[in-house]
Each structure stands twice: as structure tokens, then as C-alpha cells.
Amino acid sequence: MDLFVQQLVNGVTLGSVYALIALGYSMVYGILKLLNFAHGDVYMIGAFIGYGVLNVFGGSVSPVIPIPLLIVLMFGAAMLGSGLLGVAIERFAYRPLRNAPRIAPLISALGVSFFLQNAALLLFSPNFRSYDSFELSGGSLFLPLHAGVLKISPLRIIVIVATLGLMVALTLFVGRTQLGRAMRATAFDREAAAMMGIDVDKVIVVTFFIGSALAGAAGVMVGLVFQRVYHFMGFIAGLKGFTAAVVGGIGNIPGAMLGGLFIGLAESFSTVYLSSTFSDLIVFGVLIAVLLVRPTGLLGRADIKKV
């Protein structure tokens, strides 16, 4: 029982990160029908921005400002920086190709991904950087809090609560605001939305900003909990985030959240109950199984076209 509960905590933490990355994939796909393969690298840049802010304020060993404020600043800067990077990518790599065949922006996305990886390699070297968050507050953020059989560290609570907060905020934004409605309308039919007076370019820019900002937040979360950041970290995380988006039903926001948690839990439980050696194989096996049963993903709906 202890082990099961512990895996829930581990799986939800990991799933939170995947869900935040998956949201970016899903939102962009929903609006533009584009697989933004540079998204994993935006997450990597977010992790590096968080690392930079941490070090500007004295690092983990001797921070010069209170730790809660430091963490808020890390998240804020990473989300802002990643969001702006997402907007720049859209403006310079995707917008000129918006009316080109679908393969063109896909290749452009791969190009941006390589560009970001290599830029990070050039700027930060191939060496691993560590948030050293174990040193923050003398390690107290890692010390487990006990609640019955549940053991969870304050840092994991921060990650889970922050993810929940961001998801609720996104859901409210998309469901209740005018811009959110415009996003849904654009996702439903871009041309019709434009004819109804919606500024489609603005909607797309906002979508990229929000999706990329969420990836930046995920980057800081990974840096805080798992500590290590490096130029290639976006590849596997991006792949898992994309898988989560597909499992949940790409283009569907609640689906991306569900898919992320599903992949995170599948990875944690397969490590413990099946095989640690083949956990990735099992996760991607689950993806294939889900798609065989529900080709549109858990919450996705097939496009119905009038013929």
C-alpha cells in the first residue's frame, strides 16, 4: 500500500510536468494543426532561465532574497522568457509558412528545435548544470512530510499545486474570457473566425505565448525537483509531452492534462510493478494500445466533414 501511494505521488509529479508540456503541443495543434516540435526545446530554455535567475540571486546555497520570492521570480522569468520565445518562433519560423503545404512548417519546427539545442550548447556548453535545490533552505524542501502512508516533500507539493493552479487558470481563461472564446472559435474554423472579425494573428500569438510559458514553468519545476539541466533535456521530455498530448487527444486541453497524468503514472507504476529497464518501452506501448482502441485519444473527437 505504501509503495502504491508513493507511486501515485511520483507519477503525479512527473505527470504534472508532462501535462504542462502537452498543453503547449495541444493548444498549437488545435489552432494551427501544426506539430510544434520545437516545444520541448522551449521547455529547456525555460529551465535555463530559471537556473539563471537562481544564480543571479545568489544560487541555492546562499540566496540573497527569501526563498518563496526566489521561486516565484524563477517561475515568472521562465514563463515570460519562454512565452516571448514562443511568440518569436511563431513570428519568424511558422507565420511565413502558414499557407504552405503542411510539411513545410513541420520541417521548420524541426529546424527551430535544432537551432535552440545548438544555441544552448554554444551558450551553456554541453556540461550539466544543477539547480542544487537540495541546498535550498538546508535541504528542508526535500524532507518528506508524513500524512499516514503518504510521504511527500514540500517541493513536490509546490510542483503539483502550481500545475493545478496553472491548469485551472488556463481552463478559466479559455472558457470564460473573450480571448479564450476567440481561441476556441479559431480552433474550430480559422477562416470563419477571421470572417467574424476575430484577429486570428493575435489569437495565434497568444496561443504560442501561453503554451510556451507553460513549458517554461515545467522547465523550472524539473530543475527544482530533478535539478539537472542541459541542452538536450527537451528532446525526451518533448517526446513524452507530445505522447501525452496524443494520448489525451491532441487539440483538446483537458485531454492534454489527462494524457500527461496518464503517461506520468504509467511510467512510475511500470518502473515499480513491471520493469525499470523497459519503462519507456511500456509507456510507448501504452500509447500504441490507447491509439488502437481510441485513435483520437482519450478525450479527442474525430473531425466530421460534410461531404
Place this chain on the structure above:
Amino acid sequence: MKKAGLFLLTAMLVAAALVAATASPVSASPAAAAKPIACTGLPVGFMGPITGSVAFLGDEQLHWAQFSLDSFNKANKTSFTLQQVDTQLNPSLAQTGATKLAADSSVLGVVGPAGSQEVQAVGSIYKRAKLAYVSMSATNATLTTGKYPTFFRVVGSDKSQADSDANFMIKKLHAKRVFIVDDQESYSTGIADEAGKVLKAKGVKVDRESVNQKTTDFSSLVSKISDSTTVVFLPWQVAANGQLFYEQMREQGKNAKIFGSDGLDSGDFKASGRYISSFARDIRGTRGTAGLIKSYESRYGSKWGTFGPPTYVATQAMLSAYKAACKDNKATRSEVLADMYKVKIGKTILGLPLSFNRHGDNPSAKFYVYQITGSKRTLVG
């Protein structure tokens, strides 16, 4: 249209064949091994992870290799140089670097590479080029079974490391249950397999797990560590991962003793009270090394561990072979290779004699166990 497609396909095949032909190391042929080269300024190849996840290790090895070379040149009035190749501990980069060194007919021997998987990756290239190479830290047991006839090493094999680690866990740590995690690289699985075998044979319960080197989330694995586990054994190469594993153990309140193989012997792995096996003694405080250490530290600083001194010895061995082959001021790869088998150093800075058997192993090499608390490093086995 079909004709155009056929033309394109043929053109691509021809282009691919041309690329393959130009990529193959022309001068890595056996004929190059017999070509005499003038000894003035002769380069010795050096392969190490100068950048990347274990750059601390490569930097240290490079500095000690350079220091060894300069000391040798000064003492023997030679003018050998070092030609460095960065491998990042990545077998494919090691292969590219090895191709480059093998293609350079002035390189008659190589110090490195550092990792066992890299040695395996470059083995066929150096075998074909008859190029001797001596590793300062590759310990996989299969490397010295005759498959790599130009390979030598100054450190012991993983089999002896695994045996000595497992016996230490049984005798000194009184292990009843050991949790072993390999990192899916040949270095790691070799030690994990052998240590597991020895432990099981002595009635110790072994839980065996595996995780990729790129992983940073070990929390699920950590959850599997039972309360009755006495020792967690990590035969890994990325010290930062060892530290993450330890921190995630702390996060879940797991208190088993943590034991790392020589690959984790670095400042990045900081777990207090950790046990570490090492292929070399810490030469600080060893009789006769004070002057050498002072001279090294005046050039490169005092931040070095156990990876440097074996590199000093490996470079010394290769340069001894170079010197022997250079008797007539000209040398060939075949001569350097033959002279490597004749290298005999009565007492190296590691405190042990050095020579090589027919498979390239140093019969005198052994492993040590240290317990490290804070900055205090105590030899315990």
C-alpha cells in the same frame, strides 16, 4: 518521371558510396603501421571526456597527461607532444576521434579513451591501424580477453572491482540485502552482474534494477528500496546522477548505506558517509609523491581526485614505449605496440608496479574502498 526517379536514386547511391569511401580511414591500413616516422615532436594521441557530463574527469585526465608528458620530456630530453580528442564519454564521438587519430600517420599511440564503452567503440579502428592505446580508467572485464589486441590499461578490471566491492559489503558492511541499479552502459552492467553474482553466492538477497543515464527522476526506483535493504550499490559513471539518487532517497526517508563504483568518485557525488571503490589509491600522503603533487598543483590547482594519477602512469607507459621505439630516431606503430609489452615500471606514483600481460592487463592493479564524509576520505578496504 520514372526515369527521373531512377536517376535520382542512382545519383544518391553513388553519392553515398563516395561519402563512405572518403570517410574510411585510408591511412589506418596495416601498411601505415609499418611506416617509420621521425621522432622529433612526435604526437601522442589523447582521448578523454574534456567536455560533457563528466568534463571534470576529462579535464583532470588531460591535465595529468600533459603534466606526465612534460615531466617525461624534461627527464628524457625528448620532444613528444599531445594531440587531444574530446569524446564526451560518447562512443560515437570516440569512434570519430579514433578515425581521425588513426588516419594521422604521425600518431603512433594513444592514451585513452576513458570509458569502457568507448574502448569497445574504437577497438576495431585501432586494431586495423595497429595502433597501441592505453586506458587510464576503462575497467570492463571483457576488454582484456584478446578481442582488442592493441589495448592496454593501467587499472584493474570490473571483475576485480565487483568482487572486491561485494566482499567489502559482506564483510565490513554486513549486508543482508543489496539494491543494485545499473545505468544500462556496459561498464555498469558488467559490475552490477558480477557483484550480484558474488553477493547471491554468499546468501545476500539482491534486488536488481536498471535506469538510463539520461534519467533524472529516480523517485519510482527509490520507492522500491525496501526497509530491510542494507546497501544501495550504484555502479554508475555520472556522479551527478548518484547525488540525485541519494537526494531522492533522502526525500523518501530511505536510510540504506550508499556505495558507488569508481565512476562516481568525484565531487559531484556528495552523499555524506558514502562508500566509493577506487581503482587507485589517493596518492596524497603517499611516500615519495609530495614533490610531484606540489609541482602539479602549482600548474593546475589542487582540485583533482583519483582519475588523474592513473592517467599520469598511462602516459608514462606510452611515452616509455615511444622512447624505446625511437632508438634510431624513427619509429613505427608496430614498434610502439611491441614496446608496450616490454614496459616495466618498478613502482609507479600509484605505489604499485606496472607491466602488461599478453592481453594488456596490469597484473599488479587492485581496487580500494573509501568512505567519504564531508571532505574526509578514509581508506576502509
